[in-house]
Amino acid sequence: MDFPRDPSRRRLLAHGAALVAVTSGAAHAQTSPPASTPAVPAEAKPFPPYVAWKNQSQMIQHTATTIETKRSAYGTSIVTPADRLYIRNNLPAPDASIVNDRDGWSMAVEGVRSPRTLTVRELKSMGIETTATVLQCSGNGRGYFPSKPSGTKWQVGAAGCVIWSGVPVRSVVAALGGLADGARFITGTGGEKLPDGIDPKSVMVERSVPITNLEDALLAWEMNGEPLPHAHGGPLRLIVPGYSGVNNIKYIKRLAFTAQESDAAIQKTGYRISPPGQKHSPSEPSVWEMGLKSWINGPGPDTGPVKAGTVQIHGVAMGGMQAVKRVDVSIDGGQTWREAKLVGPDLGRFAWRQFVLPVKLEPGTYQLVCRAQDVKFNWQEETTPENSGGYLNAGWRAHGFSVTVA
Numbered sequence: 001m002d003f004p005r006d007p008s009r010r011r012l013l014a015h016g017a018a019l020v021a022v023t024s025g026a027a028h029a030q031t032s033p034p035a036s037t038p039a040v041p042a043e044a045k046p047f048p049p050y051v052a053w054k055n056q057s058q059m060i061q062h063t064a065t066t067i068e069t070k071r072s073a074y075g076t077s078i079v080t081p082a083d084r085l086y087i088r089n090n091l092p093a094p095d096a097s098i099v100n101d102r103d104g105w106s107m108a109v110e111g112v113r114s115p116r117t118l119t120v121r122e123l124k125s126m127g128i129e130t131t132a133t134v135l136q137c138s139g140n141g142r143g144y145f146p147s148k149p150s151g152t153k154w155q156v157g158a159a160g161c162v163i164w165s166g167v168p169v170r171s172v173v174a175a176l177g178g179l180a181d182g183a184r185f186i187t188g189t190g191g192e193k194l195p196d197g198i199d200p201k202s203v204m205v206e207r208s209v210p211i212t213n214l215e216d217a218l219l220a221w222e223m224n225g226e227p228l229p230h231a232h233g234g235p236l237r238l239i240v241p242g243y244s245g246v247n248n249i250k251y252i253k254r255l256a257f258t259a260q261e262s263d264a265a266i267q268k269t270g271y272r273i274s275p276p277g278q279k280h281s282p283s284e285p286s287v288w289e290m291g292l293k294s295w296i297n298g299p300g301p302d303t304g305p306v307k308a309g310t311v312q313i314h315g316v317a318m319g320g321m322q323a324v325k326r327v328d329v330s331i332d333g334g335q336t337w338r339e340a341k342l343v344g345p346d347l348g349r350f351a352w353r354q355f356v357l358p359v360k361l362e363p364g365t366y367q368l369v370c371r372a373q374d375v376k377f378n379w380q381e382e383t384t385p386e387n388s389g390g391y392l393n394a395g396w397r398a399h400g401f402s403v404t405v406a
Contacts, residue, residue, distance in 0.1 A: 003310050013205070019370070023253055025246075026192065034097075036131060043117075044061075046094065047067070051067065054067065054083050054087075054231075055084050057073035057081040058073035058083075058084045060157065062152050062153075062269045064392055065088065066087065066088055066154075067086060067087040068152075068154060068157035068158055069158075069159075071155065071156050071157060071294050071295075071297050071300045072297065072298060073157075074297045074316060075297075076343070076354055076356070077344070078162030078351070079132070079161055079224060079347075079352075080162060083234065085160040085162065086157055088137045088158060088245060090266065091194075091204075093192070093231060093251075094191055094192055094251055095193075096230050098234075099230045101126070102120055102221065102227060102235040105120045105235040106120075106253075107123075107236060107252055107255055108255070109172060109217075109255050110255070110258075111178055111179065111180050111258055112176040112177055112178065112257060113178050113179075114180060115176065116176065123166075123172065124221070126167050126171045126172055127168060128169040130165045131163070131218060131239070131348065132161060132162065132163045132164075132351035133164065133239060133351060134159060134161055134350065135159065135160050135161075135162050135248065136160075136244055136245055136290055136318075137154060137158035137159065137246075137330065138246050138271055138287045138389075138391045139151050139158065140159050140393070141154060141155070141156065141293075141399065142393060143155050144395075145288055145384075145386055145393060147386050148276070149276070149319055149386075149387070149388060149389060150316030156295045159318075160365050161316070161352045162224060163224050163255075164222065164223060164346070165220060165223075166180070166218045166220035166222065167218070167219050167241075168216060168218055168219075169217040169238075169255070170217075172255075173214065173257070179211075183257035184211050184259055184341075185208040185209065185257070185258045185259070185261055185262075186210075186211060186213055186214065186240075186257060187206065187208040187256040187258045187261075187262050187271065188206065188219060188238040188252050188254070188255055188256075188397050189203070189204065189253055189254035189256070190205035190250055190252060190253065191208065191251035192204075192251060201263060202264075203265070203266075204266070205250070205264075206254075206262045206266065206267060207247045207249060207266065207267060208258065208261040209240050209288060210288075211257065213240050213241075216241045216350075217241070218238075219236060219237070219238050219239075219252070221234070221235060232250070233248075233249075233252075234251075236251070236252050237249065237250050237252060238252045238255065242349075242350050243288050244271075244287050244288065244289075244290050244391075244392065246266070246271055247287075248255055261286075264287055268331055270368060271391065272287065272389070273391060273392070274389065276386045276387065277388060278388055280388070280389070287389075287391045287392060290318065290392065291380075291394040292320055292324075292373075292380045292394060293317070293394040293399075294316065294318070294324075294355075294380060294399075295315050295370065296314070296315035296329070296368050296369075296370050296399075296400075297314060297315045299311060299313070300403075306403055306405045306406070307405070307406060308362055308363050308405050308406065309360065309361070310359070310361075311359055311360075312356050312358050313340070313359055313368065314354065314357075315327075316354055317353050318351075318353075318372075319349060319374040319375070321349075322349060322374035323346075323349035323375045324352070324372055324375075325374055326342075326372070327339070327340045327355040327370055327371070327373070328340065328365075328371050329369075329370045330368070331361070331368055332366070332367055333367035333369060333400065334382075334400075335369070339373055340357035340370070341355060343355065349375075361405045363405050363406055364404070365405075366401050366404075366405065368400055369399070369400030370400075371396040380395075380396050384398070
C-alpha cells in the first residue's frame with residue numbers, strides 16, 4: 001500500500017525516551033527474579049532492589065516508584081511481560097516478606113451479610129477466573145499535555161496488557177450471603193505501611209468504584225501465569241477491568257461494599273478531573289474509566305533508523321470499557337487514513353488489540369498517527385482537554401510523532 005509523502009514535514013510532537021535522573025527510595029528485597037537478568041549499561045542507574053529483576057534495558061526510570069516501559073519494548077505479542085511492565089506506587093511497597101506465605105495473606109470483607117476476614121487460601125476455594133486487562137496509570141500520556149501539569153511526564157509506557165487469575169469478587173460476595181443493604185460502591189484498601197504521626201486518611205491508598213463493577217472485578221493472586229509479583233501488588237490485588245491503575249488496589253487488606261465513596265484523600269480530593277490550575281474537589285469527576293486510545297510502537301522514536309521500502313507500522317489499541325473494532329493509521333498527520341489489520345488473538349473487551357499496516361515508504365519525513373474505534377462506533381478523540389492532574393490523556397494527535405525514512 002503506497003502513501004504520499006508529507007511535503008510540509010510538520011512535526012506533531014517530538015518524542016524522546018530520555019532517562020530522568022532520580023534518587024532511589026527505601027530498599028525492598030527482590031522477590032520475582034527472571035530466569036536471567038539482562039546486562040545493565042554501565043551509565044544506567046541501577047533499579048531499586050524491589051524491582052531489580054526488571055529488564056532495565058527496556059525501561060525508563062523516572063524515580064524509584066515510577067518506571068516506564070519504552071515504546072519499542074512492547075513488541076507485537078499482546079501480553080506485556082512482567083519484567084517490562086511499568087511501576088507506579090503511591091506509597092512504598094510493604095516489606096517483601098509478605099509474599100513468604102502468600103496463602104496466609106488475609107483480607108477483611110465488609111458490607112456483606114456475613115462479614116469476615118478471609119485468607120488467600122480460603123479465597124482460592126471460592127472460584128477461579130482468568131481475565132486479560134489493560135493496566136494503565138491514570139497519568140499515562142501526561143507528558144504530552146501542553147500545560148505540563150505536575151507529576152511524572154509519562155509518555156506511552158505507563159501501561160501494559162496483563163493476564164490475571166483469581167477469584168471473582170461476585171463469588172466472594174455470594175459466599176458471604178450477598179451484599180448488605182445500601183451498597184453503592186466497591187471500596188478497596190491497600191496494605192502498605194503508613195507513616196507514623198499523620199492522619200492515615202491523608203496518605204492511605206483506598207479507592208471506591210461504582211458497584212456496577214461487581215460483575216467483572218477480580219481478586220488476583222496470579223499475573224501472566226506466575227504468582228503475583230510483590231512489586232505489582234502480591235500476594236493479592238483488586239483488579240477492576242477498564243478502570244485506571246489507581247483503582248486496582250495492590251496488597252489489598254480490606255474489601256468493603258459501602259454506601260458512600262471513601263473519604264481518604266486519594267479518593268476525596270485526589271485523582272479528580274479538574275480544570276487547569278485548580279485544586280481537586282469531590283464535586284469533580286473521579287478518575288475511573290479509561291478512554292478509547294491507541295498509539296504506534298514501531299517504527300518509533302526509539303527503534304533506530306528507518307530504511308525506505310515496505311515498513312510494518314504496528315501498535316496497540318484499547319477500548320477502555322468497550323472492545324476495539326477498528327484502527328486507522330495515517331502517515332501525514334491525519335490528513336488521510338487507511339484501515340490497519342487487527343492481529344493476534346482477541347483476549348476480550350478489556351485487553352488491548354495489536355494492529356499492523358504495511359506501507360511502502362520513500363525517503364522523506366512522515367507524521368505517524370493512529371486512531372481507534374470501539375464496537376459502539378465511537379472514535380478516539382483527537383485531543384483530550386487539559387486538566388490540572390494531567391490524567392487520562394487519550395488524544396490521538398498528541399501521541400503521534402515524526403519519523404524520517406532514509
